[in-house]
Every structure is written in structure tokens, then in C-alpha cells.
Amino acid sequence: MRALVQRVSEASVEVEGRIVGETGPGLLVLVCAMQDDDATAADKLAARVAKLRIFQDDRGKMNRSLLDVSGGALVVSQFTLAADTRTGNRPGFSAAAAPEDGRRLYETFAASLRGHGVAVETGVFGADMKLRLLNDGPVTIWLDSADRA
Template sequence: MRVVLQRVKQASVKIDQQIVGAIQRGYLLLVAVRDTDTEADVDYLVHKISKLRVFEDEQGKMNLAITDVGGAILSVSQFTLYADTRKGNRPGFANAGQPEKATRYYDWFNQKLRATGIEVATGEFGANMAVALINDGPVTILFDTENK
């Protein structure tokens, strides 16, 4: 799995001009699944993301987790994180998971994040979405379970 995490002041996702998910302070997650991903990959990412300390404490150091600041997550599926751009000018997406498995793992990932006590809003898997955010920092971190 690959996740791009962005610390945000706010974020939202619209489908057909309707807001389907929105948060204030927290994380925007762009999430991609491969067919070879496992339950252990989901658990690893949920642990790392829920415990990640990238919010500033009283001394201005990134020392607080999302739960420490009452933050929320906006999770958006994004298979294009597995784009292969090595050949030609049109990316290939053979490395992205098949929709059936990817949907199941994306939903499972979000459920497990919610189980940690974090509020999680989502987009809609496979939909054409307009994502808006105000990046905070900016702080952007890439997680890839191939490199855990």
C-alpha cells in the first residue's frame, strides 16, 4: 500500500459539486492498494499514521500525534499513486490493485483508523473527486509498505 499523508488545516472532497467528506485540522490521506497487499500492511499503516507525531507541541517541536490535538482524517482513494511512468508519456496502472480488492482494503483501512478513535471522513472509491486542502506546514509524508 502507498499513502501520501498531508497535514492540513482543512480539507474536503466533492463529487458532482456536493461535499461528501470534510475535516478541519488533521490529515488528508491519499491511499493506493496493490493486489499483493496484506492484512499486515493495513495494520502497519494504521499504527504508523495514528501514532505519527507531526503536530507541534508548546515548544514548537513536532511531538504530538493526531489524537493529541483532536484532529481528523480525510481519506481519499487514489490508485494513480501506483502509476508507472518509465515508458512513454502515458502512465500505466498495472501495479494498482484490482478494484474489488482495492475497495475492500481501502474500506478496511478506514474502519481500522476509526477504531483507534480518530474521526475519518472519506471520498468515494472510483469516483471522479475534487479534493481541496489547505496544507499545514507544509508537512507531506509518503508511506510505502514495500519499504517498512
């Protein structure tokens, strides 16, 4: 699985003019399930996100995790993180998981993150969503479950 993690002061997601998820200080996590991903990949990625030390400590160093700062997370599915842009001008998305698998793994990821004690809100899988965020830093980190055993 892939995740693009953004440290935010606030973030919200809107579907058809209605806010369906929001968070205050914490993380906006854009998530994409890839072909051959499984629940283990979702759980490992959720643990990495919960423990990723990208919040400042008392000395101004990025040394605290989402758990340490009691921050929330807004988790939004985004299959475009699977984009293959190596050839041509139009990205390909064939590496993304099939929609039914993507939905299951997205939900597994969000549930696993909740299981770590994080307050999680979500977007609507497969919907046309509008995101608003106030990026804090800015701090944006790319994570891929395939990068770590």
C-alpha cells in the same frame, strides 16, 4: 499499501457538486492499495498514520501525532499513487490492486484508522472527486507499507 499524508487546517472532497467528506485540523490521507496487499498491510499503515508525529508540540517541533492532537482524517482513494513513471511519458498503473481488492482494502484502512480513535471521513471509491485542502506547513509525507516490516 501507499499513502500520501498531508497535514491540513481543513480539507473536503466533493462528488457531483456535493461535499461527501471533510475534516478540520488533521490529515488528508490519499490511499492506494497495491497488488498483493492484504488487510494486515491496511491495518499497519493505519497505525502508522495515526501515530505519525508531524504535528507541532509546545516548542514548535514536529513531535505530536494525530492522536495526540485529537485531529480528524479525510481518507480518499487514489489509485494513481501506484503510477510507474520509469519509462515513457504515460504512467502505468498495473501495480495497483484490482478495483474490488482496492475498495476492500481502502475500507479496511479507514475502519482501522477509526479503530485507533481517529474521526474519519471518506471520499467515494472510484468516483471522480474534487479535493479542496488548506495544507498546513506545508507538511506532506509519503508512506508505503512495504517499507517497514
